[in-house]
Amino acid sequence: MSRVLVLNSGSSSVKYRLFDGAATVAKGLVERIGESGGEVADHRAALQGIMDEIDLEGLAAVGHRVVHGGAEFTGPTVIDDAVVARVEALVPLAPLHNPAALTGIEVARKLLPDVPQVAVFDTAFHATIPPEGVTWAIDKSLAERWQIRRYGFHGTSHAYVSRRTAQLLGRDPAETNVITLHLGNGASACAVEGGRSVATSMGMSPLPGLVMGTRSGDIDPTVIFHLHRVAGLPLDEIENSLTRHGGLQGMTGVNDLRSVLERRTAGDPDATLAFDVYCRRIREYVGAYLAVLGRVDAITFTAGVGENSPVVRAASLSGLDPLGISVDPERNERRDEVISPHGARIPVCVVPTDEELEIADQSRTALSLSR
Numbered sequence: 001m002s003r004v005l006v007l008n009s010g011s012s013s014v015k016y017r018l019f020d021g022a023a024t025v026a027k028g029l030v031e032r033i034g035e036s037g038g039e040v041a042d043h044r045a046a047l048q049g050i051m052d053e054i055d056l057e058g059l060a061a062v063g064h065r066v067v068h069g070g071a072e073f074t075g076p077t078v079i080d081d082a083v084v085a086r087v088e089a090l091v092p093l094a095p096l097h098n099p100a101a102l103t104g105i106e107v108a109r110k111l112l113p114d115v116p117q118v119a120v121f122d123t124a125f126h127a128t129i130p131p132e133g134v135t136w137a138i139d140k141s142l143a144e145r146w147q148i149r150r151y152g153f154h155g156t157s158h159a160y161v162s163r164r165t166a167q168l169l170g171r172d173p174a175e176t177n178v179i180t181l182h183l184g185n186g187a188s189a190c191a192v193e194g195g196r197s198v199a200t201s202m203g204m205s206p207l208p209g210l211v212m213g214t215r216s217g218d219i220d221p222t223v224i225f226h227l228h229r230v231a232g233l234p235l236d237e238i239e240n241s242l243t244r245h246g247g248l249q250g251m252t253g254v255n256d257l258r259s260v261l262e263r264r265t266a267g268d269p270d271a272t273l274a275f276d277v278y279c280r281r282i283r284e285y286v287g288a289y290l291a292v293l294g295r296v297d298a299i300t301f302t303a304g305v306g307e308n309s310p311v312v313r314a315a316s317l318s319g320l321d322p323l324g325i326s327v328d329p330e331r332n333e334r335r336d337e338v339i340s341p342h343g344a345r346i347p348v349c350v351v352p353t354d355e356e357l358e359i360a361d362q363s364r365t366a367l368s369l370s371r
């Protein structure tokens, strides 16, 4: 039996979960690290507190969530000094995300020098997307020099959820095509062909694609030139606007979909439009990925919104009956595992995601440990 500690280090928080096999034996969240009124001064203190709290007996691995693995990390990777240096070299690609993971790795390696550590990248699952799905039609020399291409994110979630969907339907994951819709604060769609990602909606960063809590999702890049040249906004401000004041937040002033739904029910026009934009974008990606995959065996909703909002699930797939896609109102309200009507051509599923469990399992795989 091998215990695995999974760490998800953000810029001001650390989430942890300790697994014994597939069972969670401890979990928690340290927030507001380094902020006034926060619990602890820095990541070292946060991780030290976590180590003191949990029973480290039999700990076989630490699995770190790392957002950006660039083009080179295509699977879970056992961490050594060279791997740390390569992740550091990727910071320019993910300045908002990778530094925190690096801090978590550095501190955990110091505190637990004898425990092997594994990096599990959000991008890795998408390494199987073919070149035509990751290449943008821009100047080739610029793209190569600056590593500009689609990488995609939420990979551990899309991998886990697509596999569970196949199992739920009694199918072999290697022969099942699934469109997965991860709708949380961040949101992305993925086309999975026989267990391999072949298309996804996020890009070089987690900004494009679906409408999110505070991120805009897809926009015409000209918007940025316009805001810079005509409106006179500095680039940092534009980035901040699109990443923190876009999406539902930008359109309605609130980022939590539950609040948007309440306002919509009360007749608020901004909330009504935001809901429509949100659901239409999902439908557009479903249509695109039907075309990418050709044959689709299931469509699966997951994460906070996907698992909990029947109204989003129904609205996102409305009008698709001619394509063999529909949602049964009662099953949808009850949140059955399969929410499409009996005998539907393309089953629609709800599968709770579990990124930490997937990170623990991938960490074991990287170290050839059994559960």
Ligand code: ADP
Pocket (backbone or CB within 6 Å): 183, 184, 185, 186, 213, 255, 256, 257, 258, 303, 304, 305, 308, 309
């Ligand atoms: P994260 O991406 O931070 O992991 P989650 O997957 O937990 O986020 O999703 C968080 C979002 O899920 C919340 O912002 C909220 O909008 C949405 N959500 C949670 N419960 C519900 C619900 N019952 N109805 C609609 N939306 C919900």
